[in-house]
Amino acid sequence: MSHPRAAKYSFLVTISQTLLLGIIFMTIIFLSKQYFPMIFTKSEDMIHAASELAYLLGITMVLTSVSQTISGLVIGCGWQVMVGYINLACFYIVGLPIGLFLGFNQHLGVKV
Incomplete structure (x- = not known):
């Protein structure tokens, strides 16, 4: 038995959740861009370089999460x-x- 409405609803719920989680994590990265790299390194140069790339990381997180959900x-x-x-x-x-x-x-x- 096929249930096209249920499949459409499941798709919308999944994409909405993925988008919401991507935006939440993007916001966390944006707000903690100076502190997030400190988890991985103590080098000031690396922390500064990673802080400059935080915007790219945040946007990539949203796009990748939605892309992988649709692909799956x-x-x-x-x-x-x-x-x-x-x-x-x-x-x-x-x-x-x-x-x-x-x-x-x-x-x-x-x-x-």
């Missing part, structure tokens, strides 16, 4: 091949050219 949902629906193609396309067609453009053309390089 689609794999659960039996569309593994489509997820594989989408992941490959996103990496090689979107991500790699953007990384090359920002790293070499815009001279952003490596953040240290």
